[in-house]
Amino acid sequence: GLPRLYDPGFATTAAYSSSITFIDGGKGILRHRGYPIEQLVDKVGFDELSYLLIFGALPTAYNLALWQQAQSQRVTLPTCVRSVITAFSPSAHPMSILIAALSAMSASRTSLNPAYSGQTVYSDAAGRREAIVTCMSAMPVIVAAIYRHTAGLPIFSASAVPHKQSFATRFLHMLNGGDQSKSLANTLDILLMLHADHEQNCSTSAVRHLSSSGVDIFSSMCGGVAALYGPLHGGACESVLRMLTRIGNVDNIPNFLERVKRRQERLMGFGHRIYKNYDPRARIIQQEARRVFEVVGTVDPLIQVATELERTALQDDFFVQRKLYPNVDFYSGIIYKAMGFEPQFFPVLFALGRSAGWIAHWNEFLDDPDRRIARPHQLYIGVKGPRDVPDVTQR
Numbered sequence: 001g002l003p004r005l006y007d008p009g010f011a012t013t014a015a016y017s018s019s020i021t022f023i024d025g026g027k028g029i030l031r032h033r034g035y036p037i038e039q040l041v042d043k044v045g046f047d048e049l050s051y052l053l054i055f056g057a058l059p060t061a062y063n064l065a066l067w068q069q070a071q072s073q074r075v076t077l078p079t080c081v082r083s084v085i086t087a088f089s090p091s092a093h094p095m096s097i098l099i100a101a102l103s104a105m106s107a108s109r110t111s112l113n114p115a116y117s118g119q120t121v122y123s124d125a126a127g128r129r130e131a132i133v134t135c136m137s138a139m140p141v142i143v144a145a146i147y148r149h150t151a152g153l154p155i156f157s158a159s160a161v162p163h164k165q166s167f168a169t170r171f172l173h174m175l176n177g178g179d180q181s182k183s184l185a186n187t188l189d190i191l192l193m194l195h196a197d198h199e200q201n202c203s204t205s206a207v208r209h210l211s212s213s214g215v216d217i218f219s220s221m222c223g224g225v226a227a228l229y230g231p232l233h234g235g236a237c238e239s240v241l242r243m244l245t246r247i248g249n250v251d252n253i254p255n256f257l258e259r260v261k262r263r264q265e266r267l268m269g270f271g272h273r274i275y276k277n278y279d280p281r282a283r284i285i286q287q288e289a290r291r292v293f294e295v296v297g298t299v300d301p302l303i304q305v306a307t308e309l310e311r312t313a314l315q316d317d318f319f320v321q322r323k324l325y326p327n328v329d330f331y332s333g334i335i336y337k338a339m340g341f342e343p344q345f346f347p348v349l350f351a352l353g354r355s356a357g358w359i360a361h362w363n364e365f366l367d368d369p370d371r372r373i374a375r376p377h378q379l380y381i382g383v384k385g386p387r388d389v390p391d392v393t394q395r
């Protein structure tokens with residue numbers, strides 16, 4: 001039939017129903033399964049949040065221990081995944097490597113069992129749980145291997161990874177080995193939580209869209225990472241840092257904002273499809289940034305540029321009229337930089353946190369009685385025809 005509604009960028013239509021995350025963009029409210037993000041960040045860690053998102057309830061102490069143990073037991077990379085990662089130049093963008101590594105993960109599973117190429121294997125509870133745990137465990141192992149390869153370091157040995165630790169501590173251990181600073185692990189844990197889920201953002205809806213075709217979870221996640229890579233989505237945290245570095249000092253802010261208003265630039269880390277108020281995640285991140293600088297003992301001059309840029313923009317009619325506020329990515333890059341990460345690695349850390357949301361939405365979608373293959377309509381605006389095909393000499 002004919003399309004009933006033309007809705008570029010899905011600005012007004014709901015394609016899915018979900019019980020995972022509630023956002024009121026006008027009021028700046030974010031809740032996961034009814035719990036406000038502020039309370040979650042205060043009272044639980046990423047492992048509890050990932051469990052809540054995926055399984056629908058906060059874990060008991062026993063379930064939390066099982067969840068952490070199940071993940072920390074699987075730290076060996078399949079050989080083909082390791083080979084794919086190391087085949088890339090260390091200067092390749094880590095998001096591209098991550099997409100390839102997840103595809104290799106899918107390939108390694110289908111070579112074990114051809115049933116893994118589709119969703120039939122997930123129709124029983126055991127198959128579903130195996131996929132969830134494999135996915136949650138594989139992400140930090142793959143990301144750490146990419147980190148080490150792109151830093152010119154040998155990939156860590158699986159036997160060295162501590163068991164029964166939190167996701168963030170295990171991940172930091174896989175990056176650097178040795179004892180981890182508790183404070184940096186806490187900061188990473190908070191950033192992972194703030195990135196964990198945000199309902200039908202571009203990458204999560206990409207994961208749902210792809211899995212609607214019946215493809216396996218790892219192939220769907222490739223699409224999620226690819227969508228997240230873009231500068232308007234997860235790539236924004238990298239772009240913000242590059243933007244702040246380019247601005248360089250507070251005296252250049254007025255000129256920069258003029259260019260934004262002339263539409264020669266975008267103010268990266270500002271604006272959101274849903275939030276027409278302060279992004280609650282940005283508020284938490286801003287406080288965390290101050291705490292990190294207390295811990296590392298120095299303050300990045302870029303924080304001054306960011307603070308002043310935010311203050312000036314929030315007073316400017318252009319931003320006020322369009323209800324443009326800082327989003328989660330405005331300050332996250334500054335923290336990742338203080339933690340010692342290179343800008344191109346920021347979106348990979350975003351993907352690491354968001355993988356919990358992707359898996360939760362995938363899991364929920366598989367049980368959705370309304371699930372159908374995602375297949376939008378289009379408005380055809382080309383030549384109606386029919387035209388006769390001219391001979392090559394007549395074109």
Ligand code: CMC
Binds near residue numbers: 201233235236265
């Ligand atoms: N800088 C300058 N102008 C902006 C910005 C911005 N960052 N964001 C929106 N606008 C303007 C836009 O030009 C438009 O004005 P006009 O109506 O005069 O043409 C108006 O505000 C509405 O913008 P839109 O592009 O229609 O909004 P959207 O909902 O399609 O896009 C967005 C949302 C996040 C892609 C956009 O705000 C943006 O590009 N922001 C910068 C990139 C960014 O920070 N992305 C991270 C988003 S949050 C985390 C995540 O999802 O990963």
